[in-house]
Amino acid sequence: MNYHKFDVVIVGAGGAGLMSAMQLAHNSSIAVISKLYPTRSHTGAAQGGVAAALGNQEEDNWKWHMFDTVKGGDYLVDQDAAAILTREAIDAVYELEHWGLPFNRTEDGKIDQRRFGGHSRNFGEGPVRRSCYAADRTGHMILQTMYQQSVKNQVRFFNEYMMLDLLINDGQACGVVALCLRDGSIHTFHAKAIVLATGGYGRAWRITSNALACTGDGMAVAYRRGIPLEDMEMYQFHPTGLYKVGILLSEAARGEGAYLLNSEGERFCVRYAPTMEELAPRDMVSRFIYDEIAAGRGIDGKDYVYLSVAHLGKEKIDAKLPDITDFARNYLGVEPYYEPVPIQPTAHYAMGGIPTDIEGRVVVDEHNTVLPGLYAAGEVACVSVHGANRLGTNSLVDLIVFGRRAGKHIAAKWLPEADFAPLPNAPDAFATEMVESLLARGKNGANGKNSQNGKGTGETQEALRADLRDSMMENVGVVRDEQRLTAQLARVVELKQRWRNLRLMDTSRTFNTELMEVVELGNLIECAEATVAGALARKESRGAHYRTDYPKRDDVNFLKHTLAYRTEHVGEPELRYKPVVITEFEPKERKY
Amino acid sequence: MPAETSTRVVQVKVKRYQPDQSAKPFWQEYRVEAEGNDRLLDVLNKIKWEQDGTLTYRRSCAHGVCGSDAMRVNGRNRLACKLLVNDLGARISVEPMLGFPVIRDLVVDMDPFFAKYEKIKPYLINDEPEPRTERQQSPEQRERYDETTKCILCGACTGSCPSVWANAEWVGPASIVNAHRFIFDSRDRGGAERLQILSDRTGVWRCRTIFNCSEACPRGIPVTDAIEEVKRAIMYGTTDIA
Numbered sequence: 149m150n151y152h153k154f155d156v157v158i159v160g161a162g163g164a165g166l167m168s169a170m171q172l173a174h175n176s177s178i179a180v181i182s183k184l185y186p187t188r189s190h191t192g193a194a195q196g197g198v199a200a201a202l203g204n205q206e207e208d209n210w211k212w213h214m215f216d217t218v219k220g221g222d223y224l225v226d227q228d229a230a231a232i233l234t235r236e237a238i239d240a241v242y243e244l245e246h247w248g249l250p251f252n253r254t255e256d257g258k259i260d261q262r263r264f265g266g267h268s269r270n271f272g273e274g275p276v277r278r279s280c281y282a283a284d285r286t287g288h289m290i291l292q293t294m295y296q297q298s299v300k301n302q303v304r305f306f307n308e309y310m311m312l313d314l315l316i317n318d319g320q321a322c323g324v325v326a327l328c329l330r331d332g333s334i335h336t337f338h339a340k341a342i343v344l345a346t347g348g349y350g351r352a353w354r355i356t357s358n359a360l361a362c363t364g365d366g367m368a369v370a371y372r373r374g375i376p377l378e379d380m381e382m383y384q385f386h387p388t389g390l391y392k393v394g395i396l397l398s399e400a401a402r403g404e405g406a407y408l409l410n411s412e413g414e415r416f417c418v419r420y421a422p423t424m425e426e427l428a429p430r431d432m433v434s435r436f437i438y439d440e441i442a443a444g445r446g447i448d449g450k451d452y453v454y455l456s457v458a459h460l461g462k463e464k465i466d467a468k469l470p471d472i473t474d475f476a477r478n479y480l481g482v483e484p485y486y487e488p489v490p491i492q493p494t495a496h497y498a499m500g501g502i503p504t505d506i507e508g509r510v511v512v513d514e515h516n517t518v519l520p521g522l523y524a525a526g527e528v529a530c531v532s533v534h535g536a537n538r539l540g541t542n543s544l545v546d547l548i549v550f551g552r553r554a555g556k557h558i559a560a561k562w563l564p565e566a567d568f569a570p571l572p573n574a575p576d577a578f579a580t581e582m583v584e585s586l587l588a589r590g591k592n593g594a595n596g597k598n599s600q601n602g603k604g605t606g607e608t609q610e611a612l613r614a615d616l617r618d619s620m621m622e623n624v625g626v627v628r629d630e631q632r633l634t635a636q637l638a639r640v641v642e643l644k645q646r647w648r649n650l651r652l653m654d655t656s657r658t659f660n661t662e663l664m665e666v667v668e669l670g671n672l673i674e675c676a677e678a679t680v681a682g683a684l685a686r687k688e689s690r691g692a693h694y695r696t697d698y699p700k701r702d703d704v705n706f707l708k709h710t711l712a713y714r715t716e717h718v719g720e721p722e723l724r725y726k727p728v729v730i731t732e733f734e735p736k737e738r739k740y
Numbered sequence: 741m742p743a744e745t746s747t748r749v750v751q752v753k754v755k756r757y758q759p760d761q762s763a764k765p766f767w768q769e770y771r772v773e774a775e776g777n778d779r780l781l782d783v784l785n786k787i788k789w790e791q792d793g794t795l796t797y798r799r800s801c802a803h804g805v806c807g808s809d810a811m812r813v814n815g816r817n818r819l820a821c822k823l824l825v826n827d828l829g830a831r832i833s834v835e836p837m838l839g840f841p842v843i844r845d846l847v848v849d850m851d852p853f854f855a856k857y858e859k860i861k862p863y864l865i866n867d868e869p870e871p872r873t874e875r876q877q878s879p880e881q882r883e884r885y886d887e888t889t890k891c892i893l894c895g896a897c898t899g900s901c902p903s904v905w906a907n908a909e910w911v912g913p914a915s916i917v918n919a920h921r922f923i924f925d926s927r928d929r930g931g932a933e934r935l936q937i938l939s940d941r942t943g944v945w946r947c948r949t950i951f952n953c954s955e956a957c958p959r960g961i962p963v964t965d966a967i968e969e970v971k972r973a974i975m976y977g978t979t980d981i982a
Contacts, residue, residue, distance in 0.1 A: 185850060187893050188798075188806040202873075245874040248864030248927065250882060250889050257876035282889075288805060289889065296863035307851075330843060359801040395803045475803060478822060479777070610789035653793025656760045659844040662793040 161186035163547035164526025165345030166294035171555025173301035194287025195398035197279030221535020222691035223735035312579035321522035332657025353495035368671035379500035381683035389494025454488035508554025514726035536691020590652030606651035641719035807894030837899030865930025897953035
């Protein structure tokens with residue numbers, strides 16, 4: 149057995165994982181395990197900015213930011229966590245600047261800030277400049293800066309190691325098991341603390357802004373080990389994905405003044421959201437687009453509308469939005485200087501995930517009982533600061549604030565008192581069995597009959613992947629209802645069954661990416677199960693979860709968080725609920 | 741309006757290396773149906789998912805920002821996710837980047853590349869007390885190093901450089917780009933240290949201004965210009981130069 153022992157093991161090398169690592173690198177032995185080279189992480193694809201009430205451009209206040217976060221999340225946000233998010237964002241942004249992050253600057257040398265969807269002054273009066281940014285590649289700059297700091301602090305990386313299992317013994321998390329892609333070996337990492345920072349699962353949908361690596365690995369691994377997943381039905385569709393491709397065109401475009409047009413050339417957002425217009429929250433703008441298309445006002449009667457930046461002028465486009473306009477040129481052959489860009493909503497962000505408290509500790513029930521030694525931060529986690537709908541830029545805020553808090557809590561509170569829990573017997577048994585059975589199915593086919601290497605009978609991964617992504621798009625998209633969700637739950641059961649019989653074409657142990665992809669596909673199906681079950685049970689419309697059969701928010705029955713626990717019965721997770729933390733903003737109807 | 745494109749059959753010739761089966765690389769041809777707007781990465785995925793699961797390459801973001809899928813396409817280093825079938829023609833040749841040890845098919849060992857990157861101290865060096873808020877920097881000072889902040893460490897420049905092919909010790913263009921990013925940052929105090937590192941025999945002087953790196957960069961960074969600026973900073977002992 150390949151055995152490694154560290155005080156702390158961090159899984160995932162995006163913004164949240166590296167931010168945790170920075171708090172720990174000086175005085176404890178840590179390792180970061182990453183499926184990708186760290187700089188490939190999906191944090192790098194974030195574009196528009198990171199919100200913090202610095203007030204560099206106009207008056208601002210973290211309380212306003214907190215209010216916007218709570219209201220944007222349709223009041224499913226835990227307000228104690230939102231207060232921390234918005235207050236600590238300010239210091240966290242300065243910390244990034246001190247580490248060298250190249251923010252755009254104001255004339256007087258401060259960090260420049262711009263408008264973003266749902267961010268307002270004085271509790272909703274109108275848009276405010278709150279998003280700190282570096283052109284339209286803020287996430288790239290954050291990821292690079294954190295990786296640079298990791299190099300400076302000599303963080304130990306295990307690159308291209310994929311987590312397959314989480315180890316829990318004596319009621320304490322004590323390690324993870326990972327596959328080394330390069331040689332197919334299985335490694336057991338023994339640790340006092342584990343931080344899951346593995347990101348989201350947008351690849352469960354056909355049209356998505358997410359990287360191919362965003363397959364819900366952390367969520368699925370935790371879910372299999374009995375940890376609940378919180379509010380998974382709250383999945384965000386970003387309004388402006390490139391038509392058919394799904395690549396994100398940042399809200400920064402609308403923040404800089406771009407607008408949306410239907411087939412009649414009308415700026416339709418004004419009709420739905422007279423105050424914030426195109427800068428209403430994402431769930432609403434995605435629904436506006438959906439409604440326009442349903443009313444026959446999609447371009448050429450098809451399922452897309454236009455994003456227009458041409459009126460901003462070349463100079464501003466090149467200075468503020470260079471990358472996203474390149475995407476339009478490169479992938480659609482559209483020249484944004486002169487032409488409107490075809491866009492459609494794209495699966496973008498999981499508000500839900502592994503439940504944690506405000507220190508980043510994973511909690512496992514409706515009483516917020518802590519699972520000692522286990523932490524989660526970033527998109528994989530649900531604190532919950534995003535509630536039913538995340539505001540633009542708040543994902544990067546989440547990474548830096550709660551990645552930092554998790555690391556600090558481990559360093560200051562957990563490591564001084566914790567010991568290594570013993571590993572369970574045969575700690576790598578589950579992971580080894582998974583890999584060996586998949587490779588064996590490659591050799592022999594799903595039915596176990598001998599055949600030529602890689603020529604066994606049975607289904608290969610592609611049809612299954614397509615079926616998952618198409619059905620999620622159809623049934624668990626911007627708009628949902630009982631019938632579609634029921635159909636999708638049955639579909640998930642079928643997909644799980646088919647997954648167990650998948651056949652691999654590649655049986656090598658050297659950098660077997662087909663093996664990786666099949667494991668990822670299994671993880672996506674686990675995430676889909678929790679998502680669909682939560683959505684079916686939530687008989688109301690709130691934030692990103694919009695049901696035509698229950699079009700109103702129902703605070704009496706559903707102002708609560710869903711907790712989905714995996715059971716032995718496929719397609720039947722156990723659902724429990726826990727209350728939302730409300731400290732100062734009573735739920736009100738959302739108007740923009 | 742996005743151009744509707746027709747489906748066509750493209751021929752993809754891949755230089756493969758399957759160490760479990762043979763010590764020798766070999767070429768394999770695939771025929772695959774593709775649309776003009778498909779990315780080369782989509783084509784590779786199609787082959788992998790529908791025809792041959794053993795075809796091995798890295799990929800993640802699929803839109804040119806993560807840097808995973810740098811490879812040699814029709815003789816030039818490119819990102820497979822930034823190339824469209826329309827731009828490549830009906831016959832496409834794909835190889836791993838030169839100058840890197842190959843692990844399997846198109847997957848190369850990036851560890852030596854990152855080790856060279858680390859050599860130039862790729863992080864802000866400034867031991868002065870931190871202000872309570874941000875360090876000041878004017879828009880002009882920020883603009884000074886803007887181009888080199890775009891690097892995604894894909895390796896396309898380094899893998900296209902004849903000086904790298906000739907001498908594996910050389911730090912290569914990507915490392916110099918990242919050194920430039922800090923040397924010309926007004927907040928950084930480590931310029932002299934980095935210039936010292938880059939002035940030794942494995943440093944900037946092995947650059948023969950061939951410009952392959954600039955042509956290869958998927959982020960449009962003027963790599964050779966950046967290297968020249970570092971050379972001038974060493975020559976004149978100052979970064980205060982045009």
